[in-house]
Amino acid sequence: MVGIILFIFFSLLAILVCTDFMKYLVSGRRLFGYVTTRIIEALMVIGLPLLFILSEDRGLENNCCAVNIFFSPAHRLTIYTWIAACIVAFLTCSGRRLIFPPVIEVLLNVLLLIGIILNILIACHEQEFLWLWGNLPIGLLFIIALMENQKKLILHTREKGLSGDTFLTRTAWKVLSLSLIFQFPILLLLCLPVIMVVTSILLLFGQKPDAAVRAFTETYKHGFSQLDHLCRNVECGGHFLCSVAAKGHKNVVKPERLGVRGGGLIICNRQLLVANAFEELLEEHLPKTHKVIRRNYNRVGALIHKHYAVFDHKYLCDVVYLAMKPAEWLFLLVLYTFDRAPERRIARQYLGKEERKAIAEFRL
Structure with missing residues (x-):
C-alpha cells in the first residue's frame, strides 16, 4: 500500500514537472510560485533519489541471487559522490538571485550537465519504464536550471558587463556568454578535468579509477551488467x-x-x-x-x-x-x-x- 501511494505521489509530481518544463520553454516562466517550485524540486531531486537508493540499492552482497543491488557495492561510493555533487550543484543554482565568480559558474554548469548524463545512464541501467517517471523529470529540472543560469548571466552582463583579472576568469566569462547550443560541447569537454579531479580524490577512499564504469557493469541483470553470464x-x-x-x-x-x-x-x-x-x-x-x-x-x-x-x-x-x-x-x-x-x-x-x-x- 505504501509503495502504491508513493508511486502515485511521485507520478503526480513528475506530471507537474513536465508541465512546468513545457510552460518554461514556451513562456520562459515557471508554472508555480517560488515556494511551491522549490518544494517540488526538493522532493524530486532529493527525495526521489534517496527513496531509490533505500529501496533498490541497499544490498551488500553482489551475486546472481542478490536483491536490491543496482550499483556494484564495491564501487557505489563513486556514484553516490557524483549524485550528491550534482544535487548540491542543482540546489545551489535553484532559486538564487546572485551570480558567482565565473569559474564557479562554469563548474556548476558542468555538474548540471553531468547530472543530466547520469540520469540517462541510470534510466538505461534500470531498463524499466516506470523509473523514467523519476529520471525524466529530474533531467528536465536540470535542463531548466541550465537555462535559468544562462538567463541570469545575460541579465548580469547587461547590468555590469564582463570583467576578469586573470586569463582563467576571462575565459570562463567567454564560455558562459555563449548560447547554450555552443556552450554545450565546451561544457562536455570540461567534464573531463572535473571527472579527473573527483576520481583522484576518491582514490584516497579506496575507489578505483574506473569505479564509475564498474558500478554499472559489475552487476547482474541490469542494462549495463556484464556479469550475467555467471548466472547460467x-x-x-x-x-x-x-x-x-x-x-x-x-x-x-x-x-x-x-x-x-x-x-x-x-x-x-x-x-x-x-x-x-x-x-x-x-x-x-x-x-x-x-x-x-x-x-x-x-x-x-x-x-x-x-x-x-x-x-x-x-x-x-x-x-x-x-x-x-x-x-x-x-x-x-x-x-x-x-x-x-x-x-x-x-x-x-x-x-x-x-x-x-x-x-x-x-x-x-
Whole structure:
C-alpha cells in the first residue's frame, strides 16, 4: 500500500514537472510560485533519489541471487559522490538571485550537465519504464536550471558587463556568454578535468579509477551488467544443493524429468522434487519458520555461486547428492506423516499450472 501511494505521489509530481518544463520553454516562466517550485524540486531531486537508493540499492552482497543491488557495492561510493555533487550543484543554482565568480559558474554548469548524463545512464541501467517517471523529470529540472543560469548571466552582463583579472576568469566569462547550443560541447569537454579531479580524490577512499564504469557493469541483470553470464544454471530461490546434485552422473543422481522454473527448464531428480515438496508443505503450515529456513538456505546458494565453476565437476555433484540423502529421507518422513497425498504433492513440483491442476484433480 505504501509503495502504491508513493508511486502515485511521485507520478503526480513528475506530471507537474513536465508541465512546468513545457510552460518554461514556451513562456520562459515557471508554472508555480517560488515556494511551491522549490518544494517540488526538493522532493524530486532529493527525495526521489534517496527513496531509490533505500529501496533498490541497499544490498551488500553482489551475486546472481542478490536483491536490491543496482550499483556494484564495491564501487557505489563513486556514484553516490557524483549524485550528491550534482544535487548540491542543482540546489545551489535553484532559486538564487546572485551570480558567482565565473569559474564557479562554469563548474556548476558542468555538474548540471553531468547530472543530466547520469540520469540517462541510470534510466538505461534500470531498463524499466516506470523509473523514467523519476529520471525524466529530474533531467528536465536540470535542463531548466541550465537555462535559468544562462538567463541570469545575460541579465548580469547587461547590468555590469564582463570583467576578469586573470586569463582563467576571462575565459570562463567567454564560455558562459555563449548560447547554450555552443556552450554545450565546451561544457562536455570540461567534464573531463572535473571527472579527473573527483576520481583522484576518491582514490584516497579506496575507489578505483574506473569505479564509475564498474558500478554499472559489475552487476547482474541490469542494462549495463556484464556479469550475467555467471548466472547460467544458477537457480535463485530454488534448492541450490539439489539443483547442483542433479548435474551429476545420471546413474547416480537419477534424473527423472524436466521441470519448469522461472520460465526456463531445469533437470529434476527425485531428491529435488522431494525437497521442493517439503518446502511447499512447510510454507503452507509454518510460514514464519519457512521464511527463516529459506533465508539461511539462500546463504548456501550465495556460497555456491561464488564457487560455481567447482560444481561443474560431476563427481563432486555425486558427492553432494549422496550427502543430501539423509535430508531427503527426513523430508519424505515429514511428507508421509503430515500430508494426505505426499506422492501427488511430489509429482506436481516444477510443473505448469495446467499440469499441477490435472494432478490435483486426478482420482483413481
